[in-house]
Amino acid sequence: MKLREKLTLGAVTLLALIFGVCGSLLISASFDATLKSERDAALRTYYSVQSTLQLATSIDTQMEYDDFVGALSILDQRDRDMWDGIMLRSADATLYRSGLWPQETATEAGECAIGYSSDGGKRLLQVSGMLTVNGQKLSLYIIHDITGIYELRQTQLATYRRLLVLTVILGAAGSWLMAAFLMRPLTRLTRASRQIAAGDLSSRAEVRSGDELEALANEFNAMAARLEENIGELQENARRQTEFMGSFAHELKTPMTSIIGYSDLIRRRMLSPEEEQEAANYIFSEGRRLESLSLKLLDLLMLKKRDFELSEASPAAIVTGVVRLLRPSLTREGVTLRYRAAEGRCLLEPDLVKSLLINLVDNARKAMDNGGAVFIISEMTPTGCAVSVTDNGRGIPRGELAKITEAFYRVDKSRSRAQGGVGLGLALCDEIAKLHGGALEIRSVEGRGTSITVTLNGGRV
Helix, strand or coil: CCHHHHHHHHHHHHHHHHHHHHHHHHHHHHHHHHHHHHHHHHHHHHHHHHHHHHHHHHHCCCCCHHHHHHHHHHHHHHCHHHCCEEEEECCCCEEEEEECCCCCCCCCECCEEEEEEEECCEEEEEEEEEEEECCEEEEEEEEEECHHHHHHHHHHHHHHHHHHHHHHHHHHHHHHHHHHHHHHHHHHHHHHHHHHHCCCCCCCCCCCCCCHHHHHHHHHHHHHHHHHHHHHHHHHHHHHHHHHHHHHHHHHHHHHHHHHHHHHHHHHCCCCHHHHHHHHHHHHHHHHHHHHHHHHHHHHHHHHHCCCCCEEECHHHHHHHHHHHHHHHHHHCCEEEEEEECCCCEEECHHHHHHHHHHHHHHHHHCCCCCEEEEEEEEEECCEEEEEEEECCCCCCHHHCCCCCCCCCCCCHHHHHHCCCCCCHHHHHHHHHHHCCCEEEEEEECCCEEEEEEEECCCEC
8 A cells, every 4th residue: 555545545544533423422412411400401491380279279179179170270381382291190090181191100109210212203301290189199290392303313323424435535635635745745755866877867756845855855865966976986986096007907918928928039049139138138128027017006005004104204305305305306308307305394294295295206207308307396384295396398188187197108108118217206295295285286387397296194293
């Protein structure tokens, strides 16, 4: 059974139960009140007749039965509309009877009894009591026809049943419409969840009800947005992983083919001494390149899996050390290396920051064809430090800027491979920056040079 049907059935059942109980109680209370009022009126009538007759006997203490019956007849003719039957009876005979015939009941002198009886389908209210006339006990019966009260109750019950049926029908229709209105947000949520389950991650549930269902829909939409974002990230990661494996296989294929070919020639002794020396040199250089590739891959994997502890360090000292290390080799290649480092201390992982700077300077060196200049600037920030490396090399095309931090990505693949690059330098730098709570900011103009700024937000000391 659907929720809409359950809501409708529950509402109709509750409505019928409440209306039924309340209506029955109301009709019953009205009937009881009317019946009590009729009984009270019957008692008052009986006591009035009894008082009148007793007054007559007290005035005429020698009153005979005939005179007493005559007085009762006069009362009956005068006040006939106050009762529907009256009877006076002695112990062995009926002295007077008019109207409806009562059921005789035994009562003691001075007492009054109330009883109900049926006469030909009529409902009768009977009041009876004892009178004493000249020492003789007489029974007085007064009858009231209360059939109308019962008929009124039956009419009310019949009307009530029709109203109950009409109320249930209208309540069912109203409950169905109300349930349909209340279920619209859930229907939209269900439709959106089905579309998401079918693969449409952009589907959302538009609910504007201003209640808990709208809050639920908003949470559902937020969950769907996060799911879509996560799925997108997973797909992007899968794409990058596929590209990574393809690039890695490509990087291994060329040098391994050459190494195997040259080593096979050397093994077969098919080369002259000069050619053998050239082959050995090529095998050595390619082996070194593969070693560099494996070490950088190892560094990249270790950066992703390890938690590094930051310690107090001086960015200026690290920059100075890197400049002293790299300046001789850069000078031989015609590259000028200059720097400016602000004094201060912050929380860093010194070895990683040193590796980051070496990679950035190495990338800057590879961007120059015939010498040039590299400028390193280190500045202190409220949350740590920032280091920028600027060169006046070839620059990077605008369309390539978003990709250069991906593993194995190179703007000019043939030139980078000739210079010993494998496209992992900036990927390592990006990971090191993230470990310090920072990021890389790359600005480049093709033909004029590139500036890479790294923010390291480990904290100031």
